Amino acid sequence: MKIGLVSDCLAGQSFEELLKTCKELGIEQVELGVGNWSSAPHVDLDGLLESEAKRDEMKGMLAEYSISISAFNCSGNPLAPGDWGRREDEITRKCFRLSALFGLSTVVMMSGLPAGGPDDKYPNWVTTSWPPETQEILNYQWNQVAIPYWKELVKVANASGVRRLALEPHGCQLVHDVENFLRLRDACGGDQTIGFNLDPSHLFWMGADPIAVARALGDSIYHVHIKDVRIERPAAVNTLLDGKGVLDFAKRSWNFAIPGYGHDERWWREFLVTLKMMGYDGVLSIEHEDYTMDTVTALRKTAALLHANRV
Known part of the structure; x- marks a missing residue:
């Protein structure tokens, strides 16, 4: 396994500075955000699509530092209502085209989350079966929005040469666990284009066991994010459902953490094995x-843990 980096972690660095940092830390691949929820600090999506010279320049810099691209990431919400969803869908399709131009067959993204009904303005994440209208919402989201969209998107991806869409399980997404991942894949005829970006952190705070998830997924794991979660003392009072901002970390029920600061190194060894x-x-x-x-301290600690334990 190669050690990689989501490039948004170093959004304040230029592309060459990013590559220098990766080289220093022994990071071998970069995952580049192209837009939507990423500010795309290192990718001019339209410029790269239009200019072979710009693509060659990026490829040359990567080769100079002996670093490759693991995947482009276009995570966003193309299932959102109205112009919002249409804009994010456009970025997604451009990401497929850019992946083809770089010879990449995997794209990292999320499943998206529709509105609760045709007249709603915002997406609606249903996490319980009661009250009864939640079932009407889910029926609309899955059968009228998500399944038709994903059936078509798989065809678009394949036509661009993208054969693996690695969906990240995340809160406020239809696919936030294994069951809903399989539901989407099965609804699309079992198409193996749809796979999993296994990020343990979100699974932790939603109550899943990422190691059990890995075993359940088997060869459906197409990409892996390395990020931990630490459950904090306020969870004992307030539950793990926490809407406070991530910078309000002293008061939150859980916080993102680097590996070893949420779950110990032994857990991470078992995960990697x-x-x-x-x-x-x-x-x-x-x-x-x-x-x-x-950030750099955190990356150095995480890279060291991975170098010591990858198999």
Whole structure:
């Protein structure tokens, strides 16, 4: 397995500075955000699509530092209502085209979340079966929005040469666990284009066991994010459902953490071994969102843990 980095972690650095930092830390691949929820600090999406010279310049810099691209990331909400969803869908399709131009077959993204009904303005995440209208919402979201969209999107991806869409399980997304991942894949005819970006952090705070998830997914793991979660003392009073901003970390029920600061190194060793047992030999893409720690320090600690324990 190669050690990688979600490039948004170093959004304040230029592309060359990012590559220098990666080289220093022994990071071998970068996952580049192209838009939507990413500010795309290192990718001029339209410029790269239009200019072979710009693409060659980026490829040359990557080669100079012996670093490759693991995937482009276009995470956003193309299922959102109205112009919002249409804009994010446009970025998604451009991401597919850019991946083809760079010879990449995997794109990292999320499933999206529709509105609760045709007249709603905002997406609606249903997390309980009561009151009864939640079932009407889910029926609308899945059958009228998500399934038709994803059936078509898989065809668009394949036409661009993208064969693996790695969906990240995340709160406020239809696919936030294994069950809903399989539901989407099955609704699309079992198409193996749809796979999983296994990010343990979100699974932790939603109450799942990422190691059990890895075993359940088997060869459906197409990409892996390395990020931990620390459950904090306020959870004992307030539950893990926490809407406070991530910078209000002293009061939150849970916080993102670097590996070893949420779950110990032994847990991470078992996680990495389990990935290997399931046949995964792809990137371990570090995504730093631990706001209690300096970014470069956090990346150095995480990279060291991965170097010591990858198999």
